[in-house]
Amino acid sequence: MSRKPCCVGEGLKKGAWTAEEDKKLISYIHEHGEGGWRDIPQKAGLKRCGKSCRLRWTNYLKPDIKRGEFSYEEEQIIIMLHASRGNKWSVIGRHLPKRTDNEVKNYWNTHLKKRLIDNGIDPVTHKPLDSSNPGPAVPKKFDCQDKSLPDEHSVQWSSTTPASPLSSTINSVKPKISSGETQIESGFLRCKKRFERSSSTSRLLNKVAARASSIGNILSTSIEGTLSSPASSSCLPDSFSQSSEHMIDNKEDLSTSIDINIPEYDFPQFLEQFINDNDEAENTGGSNQDLLMSDVPSTFVDEDDIIGDITSWSTYLLDHPNFMYESDQDSEEKNFL
């Protein structure tokens, strides 16, 4: 049995909305609120189907919709969540305040997907496209290389540079250097350079990728409230359960209070902490597994406790909601140069 299309009707208008129609819809919703979409066209005096009205409202007319260019941070969030959730645009959209799922979907299809492919990353699996080579397949050049930068700022990956799927994917999105290129390097690029100098580059990159992937899972899972069920949380340490409850309690905050444009940026600090923690762990024999060749799946599960201290990890995220955001250039220069 096939259902009749909802928008079959005599004289129903299709296509682009006019300013007049927008005005009618807005004033009706302001007066009566959302919902009851089927009846709205008639009541608002529109020759549109209810579904069309709903879409127009949610994707375009709603007052708290943010339009325009996606920031680098928003791009990272999209990639991270896409790696862990796939084409769940509504889920991804919920993590981007004021962005609609439709906008996220469009942006992925027209920008990010293309960029990943250009950099040799499969946008579906988030793994290097050259799957015939099981080794450390990587883009020929570090993907954050900005053509506008002087040569000394171009980081070349060596053939042994590791690339877990997510690290490859995230690397593949060139940060947008703000106009004027006064931010000679983004914090991201500097982090990469720092990693290059590190003797444990491979492990670090893989772990960062693994943890980053997990952040996506943690955030998604917690915000959707699945961690609140005893069944799902019972397998986790008590400390994490408490932490996740804390996250759930704050899900409203997470979804609404994060201002993507906040210029604060703790990523360097986070990396410092991460590197220190990692070094400590290695010195004490706590982490001796080289993940260089490991294939961290996009839906990475920390079964082997690679993300050992998940409580402090999630706590860090809660305390530093802007950890991925661009820093003040000066303070960052001090940290990295």
Next chain:
DNA sequence: AACAGTCTCAACCGCCTCGAG
């Protein structure tokens, strides 16, 4: 200036989910 090719994104289509009766 004119045309063709490409890109962007608002809007549509059809299937799915879930709650009400």
Next chain:
DNA sequence: TCTCGAGGCGGTTGAGACTGT
């Protein structure tokens, strides 16, 4: 338990804008 329908979701389309020649 089943059916129905509203709302939600993801995939796709196509008009208009943009870019290159």
